[in-house]
Amino acid sequence: MIEVSGLRKSYRSRRGRKATTVDAVRGVDFSVQRAEIFGFLGPNGAGKSTTLRMLATLLRPDGGDATIAGADLRRDPGQVRKRIGFVAQSSGTYNNSTGRRDLVLEARMYGVSKSTAQTLAEAAIVAFQLEDFVDRQIKTYSGGQRRRLDVALGVIHSPQVIFLDEPTAGLDPPSRARMWREVRRLRDKGMTIFLTTHYLDEADTLCDRISIIDAGLIVAEGTPSDLKREISGDVVVVDLAAADTAGVPEPATILEASKVLTEQPYVESCETIEHTLRLYVDSAATAIPQIMRALSGKGIEPGAIETRRPSLDDVFLAKTGRTLDD
Amino acid sequence: MKHVRDTWLIFQYEVALLVRNPASVAITLIQPITYLLLFTPFLKSVMHVSTYSNAFQIYVPSLFAAMGVFNGMFAGFALLAAIRQGVVTRHRVTPVSRVSLLLGRVLMHILLIVFQAIVVTVAAIALGLRVQPGNFLVALVLLSLMSVLSVSIGYDLVLLVPNEGSLGTLINSIAQPVSLLAGVLIPLSVAPLWVRDVADWNPFAWGTNGMRAIFQGHIGTNVVWQASLIMGSVALVTLVFSSRLFSREIA
Numbered sequence: 001m002i003e004v005s006g007l008r009k010s011y012r013s014r015r016g017r018k019a020t021t022v023d024a025v026r027g028v029d030f031s032v033q034r035a036e037i038f039g040f041l042g043p044n045g046a047g048k049s050t051t052l053r054m055l056a057t058l059l060r061p062d063g064g065d066a067t068i069a070g071a072d073l074r075r076d077p078g079q080v081r082k083r084i085g086f087v088a089q090s091s092g093t094y095n096n097s098t099g100r101r102d103l104v105l106e107a108r109m110y111g112v113s114k115s116t117a118q119t120l121a122e123a124a125i126v127a128f129q130l131e132d133f134v135d136r137q138i139k140t141y142s143g144g145q146r147r148r149l150d151v152a153l154g155v156i157h158s159p160q161v162i163f164l165d166e167p168t169a170g171l172d173p174p175s176r177a178r179m180w181r182e183v184r185r186l187r188d189k190g191m192t193i194f195l196t197t198h199y200l201d202e203a204d205t206l207c208d209r210i211s212i213i214d215a216g217l218i219v220a221e222g223t224p225s226d227l228k229r230e231i232s233g234d235v236v237v238v239d240l241a242a243a244d245t246a247g248v249p250e251p252a253t254i255l256e257a258s259k260v261l262t263e264q265p266y267v268e269s270c271e272t273i274e275h276t277l278r279l280y281v282d283s284a285a286t287a288i289p290q291i292m293r294a295l296s297g298k299g300i301e302p303g304a305i306e307t308r309r310p311s312l313d314d315v316f317l318a319k320t321g322r323t324l325d326d
Numbered sequence: 327m328k329h330v331r332d333t334w335l336i337f338q339y340e341v342a343l344l345v346r347n348p349a350s351v352a353i354t355l356i357q358p359i360t361y362l363l364l365f366t367p368f369l370k371s372v373m374h375v376s377t378y379s380n381a382f383q384i385y386v387p388s389l390f391a392a393m394g395v396f397n398g399m400f401a402g403f404a405l406l407a408a409i410r411q412g413v414v415t416r417h418r419v420t421p422v423s424r425v426s427l428l429l430g431r432v433l434m435h436i437l438l439i440v441f442q443a444i445v446v447t448v449a450a451i452a453l454g455l456r457v458q459p460g461n462f463l464v465a466l467v468l469l470s471l472m473s474v475l476s477v478s479i480g481y482d483l484v485l486l487v488p489n490e491g492s493l494g495t496l497i498n499s500i501a502q503p504v505s506l507l508a509g510v511l512i513p514l515s516v517a518p519l520w521v522r523d524v525a526d527w528n529p530f531a532w533g534t535n536g537m538r539a540i541f542q543g544h545i546g547t548n549v550v551w552q553a554s555l556i557m558g559s560v561a562l563v564t565l566v567f568s569s570r571l572f573s574r575e576i577a
Contacts, residue, residue, distance in 0.1 A: 056419050081421045092416030094408075097343055105339050109332070109420040153416070 336430025
């Protein structure tokens, strides 16, 4: 449904007199199947939004090709627009308009008659349960209500592909759960969903497949469980802050602990995040006693040791060398 | 055909939002009515005009021009708000005609300016203005052309300098000299020669002179068709430039 190859975009930015070129997207390839929820995961500034804006015909790519729902993005953006829907991160509605007025306008912009537009608006109001507030001014809506209207606007013409830019950013947990239900409902109707997110749990539970983008390049792609399986074994998290005093350890101590643990044969890799060390090992059960021994050999007392299954955050860390919050 | 339909669609939508907020429309009428009531007496004595009817024939077209220049150029703020709220982006991902996204809004602003002009004229008639209905309609056409020009300039400014902080000052520093050199306070006929020479290059001055001739009943004079031709062609060129800039900057 979406085929992207070598898509890239750079911006010229000027700081003072020096003009520099920022490569926002440096050639990405991926494909999205019909009726799939595809998550585009990455930290802020990684190129998520730029990629999305190119696919939604808002930005002209510098190079590469993309086909969306059978239409060529660069040669025929007009056809692409007819077949896609796009929900931006910021709402895109006037505060003093009403939901119904905007739904009717949105449908009419796709070329349908006034009466058809009213029918489509009514259907969207029922499907997204907007009845209670749709005739009020949009400025009175809650964040979740507003977001539901945004998505209803984006899919009023039943597009084959819908692009959602951070659909749950800033929503409270119940509204997020509700948005996830709506997204799954659209997928079950046969729509292909491409969404960006920087929430790992969202990528993990909502998306059928994800792609991780960092610094303008795709560093991993697959189903969440496949990606987690790539990180074999267990994760052991060693917190070097003393448990009783909540004191932060010396940087030298962290460095030394990291050094000694990296040298251990059973440790596959070790990442330092502030005052915790994240160790990737085959088996946590046999590794923990050895970790204790290695640390106390250097006179280092860990505050806490915890073990867990790898998460997407670990995948991200392994692929990019940093966590998503950085 | 699609451009016409889509322009009408955007125009209707924008006007509907305007109508829902009559207070904001009423506020824009305070300034012209104040000038009408308080400035006309000054003009009457300065210009040695015998009756109020004649003074209004000189000053009402001036007010039209002032509203055309200022309200037109300040229309850029409405476009900036639409861009900031993401409305333009949302509309741009639909197959709606690009030109219509601009034209529909331009027409909404012209309707607003024409509405203000009608209210001002009705008030002036109540105070003694006499004007032929046919002539008045021609003056409104000229005002509309003038508004296309000023709204386009306002849009250009906002697309080139999308900054709420400096935009107001920028618009004022352009609209002030342009309107003074169009004779919106004191007619150019009493201006020094060099001012009149400069004003010859100001399309808004032609528009103002044209509307004034119409209000004074001289609809057949050269200045009327010259003004229409100059306003019409300059407005068209600016509008084409705006729509290119709009497609590029918003892309």
